[in-house]
Amino acid sequence: MVDSEVKHITGYPVYGKVLIVLLVLTILTIVIPSLNLTAATVLIALLLASTKAGIVMTYFMHLKMENLLLRILVIMVLGIYASVILLTFADYVFR
């Protein structure tokens, strides 16, 4: 962040809540495979991992306070990775 920009301070309570959410999502990640949801397991695991990564980027990496251009760039990158995963599964789903 450039010095001239406004400095944002996020309080400990917010970080605490984020930590709790991340822990809950991690427990879910561990539990879901044991429920034998077959193919849905991979989809749910990817959604949980993406949600955790999104929370980390939004709060811990301060994306929430960054300007629109940077957010668009991050969304673009996530879109590319999502496309890579979709293309890979174009192989696995139809094989």
Place this chain on the structure above:
Amino acid sequence: MSENTHLHEEPSYLVDTGKRKGILAWLTTIDHKRIALLYLWSIMVFFIVGGILGETMRTELYKPGQQFYGPQTYNAIFTLHGLIMIFLIVIPGLTVVFGNFVMPIMIGANDVAFPRLNLFTWYLYILGAAIVVVSQFTGDGPPDTGWTFYAPYSTQTPLLPWAIYATAWIQILATPVIGITLLMIIAERTFHIGFFDPALGGDPVLYQHLFWIYSHPAVYIMILPAMGVITEIIPTFCQKQIYGYKAIAISSLAIAGVGYFVWGHHMFTSGMSKEAIWLFSILTFLVAVPSAIKVFNWVATMYKGSIDLKPPLLYAIAFIFLFMIGGFTGLVQGALATDIQVHDTAFIVAHFHYIIFGGVGFAFLGAIHYWYPKMFGRMYSNRIANIAWGFLFAGFNLLYFPQFIIGLEGMPRRYFDYLPQFTTAQQISTWGGYILAIGMIIMIVNLFRKKGEKATANPWGGKTLEWTLPSPPPMENFTTPPVVPEKPYNYD
């Protein structure tokens, strides 16, 4: 732009002005131009080693049967040749040498954003190279598997920075994939977690997906800066404004964007689903469009220009010719039906070398001949450079074109031996390899014989910012921030 000169009396970057002198000054330098030369020398050493390995392969293939080393040694040597040429030369090559030397000057900067980090990357590169070489002599002997193991300030910027910008995106987005894949291999081998090994419940095709998700974009990491170099050379030696500035800049970004999604075309015969093959085939044909836009714009720039056939332009024209052959034959492989015929044949070897050596290699040689006066403050002999180019161009085509033919006839790649009907083509290839090596030796002697006359600030009549500085430039480039009042390539 050239009227706005920045000639001053500061000592050149080649003169030691700090506390340290000699080799220590070079090893601790944070100047982007010196770091560019550190990379250039390193890459040249690796290139000589990789080239000698390639020439021994051609000699071994001169006649059917064993000549002077066996099939296992042949497999290890083509693996080491591929590792050195791909990972130590063509992937980093143009970006680390010319991206480092020219791009900061082109955008009017005194250095790159993180100069110490810039030097650190060179040390990492050397460390990585050392590990690659040492690993060949550890374990159960050398592997025999084959190699398949920065932003623009404004729209006024020249087009090389656009190409390097697009390259930087691919590098940032694709490289982590190969890093994660290596971690997965470590986890598999150490903790027996089944990712790729069928014996552990893994899927070997998944490794192919992950490898090519990095390694195909890596081809664009190689070719995009090469295209940027050609875009700089052509307007200078045609003394004509670049045709289609925006189209060239956007096509670089389009190649980077679409090129990220075509990795599956390496796996048409690996057992992928036909739906995935269909998708990857369409995407592969799509990536040809921005490449064709660039070729059209280069040729349109030359049309009615004051063409001056100096060595850099010869290399640029050779690039277009060879890249087009490599590109069109790439489409043969992008279509499933024809890919099945040519997969894993010498046709692939020919296509690959036409893109990587005929494209990236000739662009690298063109870049050296274009920026050499700026980098070293001396001129080379144009006549000898033209002779070397002739040997390189003729040798290259003799070496690789026959591989297209015997590939179509069924000669498999990576084979130590072959049937007698392929002998004539293999011998033409081997002679081509020797002619290519002679061209390389003439070129290196011409560039580094230290007899050339002193270079002026702008020997080619270029219009970008590096030609406003003395040759060679001073340590921190500009004493005052440059003002760029007009668009680049304004020759009208």
